[in-house]
Amino acid sequence: MRAPTTRDEVVDQLVEVGRLAVQRGLALASGGNLSARLPDDREFLVTAAGTWLDRLTPADLSVVTLDGEVTGGAGRPSTEWKLHQRSYLARPDVNAVVHLHPQHAVLVDALGHRIRLITLDHAAYVRSVGTVPYLPNGSDELANAAAEQLREHDCLVLSHHGCSTVGPDVGMAYRRALNLEEAATATYRALLLGDTTCTFPPEALGDLRHGPP
Numbered sequence: 001m002r003a004p005t006t007r008d009e010v011v012d013q014l015v016e017v018g019r020l021a022v023q024r025g026l027a028l029a030s031g032g033n034l035s036a037r038l039p040d041d042r043e044f045l046v047t048a049a050g051t052w053l054d055r056l057t058p059a060d061l062s063v064v065t066l067d068g069e070v071t072g073g074a075g076r077p078s079t080e081w082k083l084h085q086r087s088y089l090a091r092p093d094v095n096a097v098v099h100l101h102p103q104h105a106v107l108v109d110a111l112g113h114r115i116r117l118i119t120l121d122h123a124a125y126v127r128s129v130g131t132v133p134y135l136p137n138g139s140d141e142l143a144n145a146a147a148e149q150l151r152e153h154d155c156l157v158l159s160h161h162g163c164s165t166v167g168p169d170v171g172m173a174y175r176r177a178l179n180l181e182e183a184a185t186a187t188y189r190a191l192l193l194g195d196t197t198c199t200f201p202p203e204a205l206g207d208l209r210h211g212p213p
Contacts, residue, residue: 018053048074
């Protein structure tokens with residue numbers, strides 16, 4: 001999935017990722033929301049309130065400015081639009097935000113365990129996991145706390161809620177969400193086997209300095 005250059009390409013990528021996320025069980029019904037900056041860099045598209053990610057159409061996307069003004073599209077944006085807006089303000093390098101409800105990532109965090117990066121892909125794409133304590137969904141407090149964590153991490157677990165992953169494009173943000181949930185699933189299985197230490201070799205992290213494989 002290459003970086004989009006037009007609004008239509010942004011829409012197509014959001015629609016595709018919404019469908020794929022539901023297929024993978026990372027969101028149910030109208031849970032989760034997606035967004036991407038528009039090419040003009042002053043506005044972003046975000047899924048509208050109540051939309052189902054596997055049924056998205058261009059009419060299900062709202063246009064919101066970085067100042068928080070709804071300027072077009074579907075009208076009322078997702079209740080989590082502030083999470084997306086604050087993410088863009090905190091990270092000028094980010095062009096997409098994927099907020100999903102992955103079961104293992106939320107469960108491992110709720111049980112008080114850190115999500116361990118075990119495979120090469122986990123280490124390359126997730127790199128590190130930030131955690132935001134439970135705060136009401138759609139609140140300024142949640143959006144601000146997530147934005148602060150994004151200064152150090154590309155992948156966040158929103159405790160008892162979901163995850164938020166970011167990237168330079170929709171494809172990378174979604175790839176990080178996939179790898180975050182896979183890392184959480186691997187961590188859960190390791191814990192079932194009684195293991196609490198298995199992780200990607202720290203001495204190999206330097207091999208990733210040039211980017212993902």
